[in-house]
Amino acid sequence: MMKEPADFRRRSFFFTAILLALTAGLVLSITVAVMLGPVPIAPATVWKIAFSHMPGFNGWIEETWDTGQGHIIWDIRFPRVLLGVVVGAGLSVAGTAIQALMRNSLADPYILGVSSGASAAATLVILFGAFRFFGQYALSISAFLGSLAVMAIVMVLARVGGRMATSRLLLSGIAVSMMMSAITNLIVTMAPREEGIRSAMYWMMGSLTGAKWEYLTLPALIVIAGTSFLLVQYRALNALLMGEEAALTLGVNLHAFRKWLVVVVALLTGTIVSVSGAIGFVGLMIPHIVRLMVGSDHRRVLPVSLLLGAIFIVWADVLARLVLAPEELPIGIVTALCGGPFFIWLLRRNSYSFGGGI
Amino acid sequence: MNVEVKGLSFSIQDKRLIESICLDVREGEMVGLIGPNGSGKSTLLKNIYRVLEPDSGEILLNGQRVSRLPQKELARQLAVVGQESSAAFDFTVRDIVMMGRSPHKRMFEADSMEDYEIVEQALTRVGLLHAAGSSFSNLSGGEKQRVLIARALAQQARVLILDEPTNHLDIRYQLQMMDLVKALKLTCLAALHDLNIAACYCDRIYVLQEGRMAASGSPEQVMRPDLLYDVFGVRTEIAIHPLTGKPSITFLPDMISSL
Numbered sequence: 001m002m003k004e005p006a007d008f009r010r011r012s013f014f015f016t017a018i019l020l021a022l023t024a025g026l027v028l029s030i031t032v033a034v035m036l037g038p039v040p041i042a043p044a045t046v047w048k049i050a051f052s053h054m055p056g057f058n059g060w061i062e063e064t065w066d067t068g069q070g071h072i073i074w075d076i077r078f079p080r081v082l083l084g085v086v087v088g089a090g091l092s093v094a095g096t097a098i099q100a101l102m103r104n105s106l107a108d109p110y111i112l113g114v115s116s117g118a119s120a121a122a123t124l125v126i127l128f129g130a131f132r133f134f135g136q137y138a139l140s141i142s143a144f145l146g147s148l149a150v151m152a153i154v155m156v157l158a159r160v161g162g163r164m165a166t167s168r169l170l171l172s173g174i175a176v177s178m179m180m181s182a183i184t185n186l187i188v189t190m191a192p193r194e195e196g197i198r199s200a201m202y203w204m205m206g207s208l209t210g211a212k213w214e215y216l217t218l219p220a221l222i223v224i225a226g227t228s229f230l231l232v233q234y235r236a237l238n239a240l241l242m243g244e245e246a247a248l249t250l251g252v253n254l255h256a257f258r259k260w261l262v263v264v265v266a267l268l269t270g271t272i273v274s275v276s277g278a279i280g281f282v283g284l285m286i287p288h289i290v291r292l293m294v295g296s297d298h299r300r301v302l303p304v305s306l307l308l309g310a311i312f313i314v315w316a317d318v319l320a321r322l323v324l325a326p327e328e329l330p331i332g333i334v335t336a337l338c339g340g341p342f343f344i345w346l347l348r349r350n351s352y353s354f355g356g357g358i
Numbered sequence: 359m360n361v362e363v364k365g366l367s368f369s370i371q372d373k374r375l376i377e378s379i380c381l382d383v384r385e386g387e388m389v390g391l392i393g394p395n396g397s398g399k400s401t402l403l404k405n406i407y408r409v410l411e412p413d414s415g416e417i418l419l420n421g422q423r424v425s426r427l428p429q430k431e432l433a434r435q436l437a438v439v440g441q442e443s444s445a446a447f448d449f450t451v452r453d454i455v456m457m458g459r460s461p462h463k464r465m466f467e468a469d470s471m472e473d474y475e476i477v478e479q480a481l482t483r484v485g486l487l488h489a490a491g492s493s494f495s496n497l498s499g500g501e502k503q504r505v506l507i508a509r510a511l512a513q514q515a516r517v518l519i520l521d522e523p524t525n526h527l528d529i530r531y532q533l534q535m536m537d538l539v540k541a542l543k544l545t546c547l548a549a550l551h552d553l554n555i556a557a558c559y560c561d562r563i564y565v566l567q568e569g570r571m572a573a574s575g576s577p578e579q580v581m582r583p584d585l586l587y588d589v590f591g592v593r594t595e596i597a598i599h600p601l602t603g604k605p606s607i608t609f610l611p612d613m614i615s616s617l
Contacts, residue, residue: 099447252429
């Protein structure tokens with residue numbers, strides 16, 4: 001019986017270490033992010049308040065805080081930070097999946113207009129009450145449909161003779177993205193009533209301001225379900241990166257699998273945009289940084305992206321809250337300021353593969 | 359495992375790319391497919407490994423219709439090595455060879471010790487075990503092709519399809535690659551560019567011309583000056599080489615036509 005090869009063991013060890021470090025980092029980030037704000041709160045108090053709300057713990061924890069603090073922590077800051085976790089995780093996972101689907105390192109839900117498609121559909125719902133027959137899920141479902149429509153359009157436009165050319169993919173993505181942003185703007189401008197209108201800025205740049213516990217469940221479930229689906233299919237995702245033909249000859253049922261991927265990416269992006277607006281560049285940056293750390297194997301890339309994306313958005317939101325306090329920046333400004341230069345670096349680094357279309 | 363192609367036709371829009379092709383590859387045989395660019399070699403192979411869907415005709419693997427097999431089952435029986443492929447994302451050599459195991463895996467199944475062993479053996483057979491942990495994109499063209507061969511080996515398919523596997527390779531690696539494939543003793547169908555290599559390594563050769571089968575037979579039967587002139591439009595002199603015992607083709611350019 002042979003043992004796992006040494007280089008492989010070393011990599012597994014490294015991977016486990018990264019997972020543990022990032023999990024610890026995420027818990028730490030959540031704690032600090034909840035502490036920071038106009039009312040400073042001690043780290044121990046943060047978790048005491050959190051645990052006091054868990055079933056089975058009440059009565060065990062001594063209340064060392066006043067109701068005001070309790071309210072700020074539990075009803076305002078926690079949902080917001082956790083929403084950041086869900087949004088960051090979901091966007092990074094969606095970015096990983098869309099890069100595999102398009103076999104393109106520059107693909108990202110925001111750049112390809114998938115997020116703006118969701119925004120446009122969401123504004124329709126909020127301002128005009130469209131899709132009312134979906135009930136309380138109208139916003140999420142229509143954002144999902146918006147994403148789905150944009151994915152389909154971009155994929156059709158980008159394919160020439162069965163091949164996905166990088167330049168066409170990016171250009172059609174940008175064109176669709178601009179149209180969708182324009183539509184969003186138009187809808188917001190034409191809005192019939194003042195109240196309940198979240199600004200165009202919100203939908204284009206994203207914000208976690210509206211976070212509430214009620215908004216967390218559905219996106220969290222979708223992120224968990226989507227990530228699980230992708231993890232189960234990691235072999236097919238890996239094969240897809242080698243090219244469509246290679247994937248087919250390695251036994252991937254490409255037609256069905258591609259459709260599933262489109263749906264999963266649209267679902268992730270749609271639900272997330274419906275709770276946070278369109279936050280850019282996370283889905284582009286995080287998977288790349290992760291691949292530099294652990295290689296391209298999706299079994300590793302997916303969980304590490306999820307954790308790193310969550311940490312990134314939590315901190316981006318802290319910056320968005322604090323830099324101009326008491327004013328808030330849209331979080332998209334923070335991510336774009338980090339992501340823009342990264343994208344340019346990537347373009348230059350990958351310039352050689354442009355002609356190849358891979 | 360044998361491959362049988364019966365009356366295969368394929369067209370894109372109104373353009374017939376291949377027309378009523380019949381061929382067979384018997385167990386353990388190495389069969390070559392030659393023809394000028396655009397004669398339909400790749401198209402024919404892509405129809406066989408089911409990336410393209412034929413208009414009519416049948417492909418049989420050991421008597422089973424390929425079109426009836428699930429994708430995974432097909433991948434367990436038939437492996438493909440194309441022209442040099444590049445990935446936009448970097449994998450280690452071991453990652454790529456491990457992909458050859460995926461058709462053998464159920465949805466939740468993890469890589470087992472047996473898989474590692476198979477990957478190890480495949481890498482040993484192509485002489486790249488030392489490079490297992492290095493990244494694919496840093497390899498030379500010849501090494502990349504050997505990695506893809508190792509992936510095909512890890513797939514444990516009985517049939518190997520090669521689509522101009524030695525394109526872009528230096529002559530040394532072309533020979534190395536063909537020696538390697540020959541030594542594997544798999545049932546093998548290969549589109550080849552180089553007529554001398556085809557003559558040297560193949561048990562039988564099919565000649566494609568404008569989507570139709572122009573000739574077939576042993577290298578000695580196929581490599582004839584009149585036939586090569588008809589199909590490739592070049593004048594040749596062909597002799598049985600004293601060392602290899604195989605036909606050796608010398609091309610006669612127009613500049614010495616006066617001789």
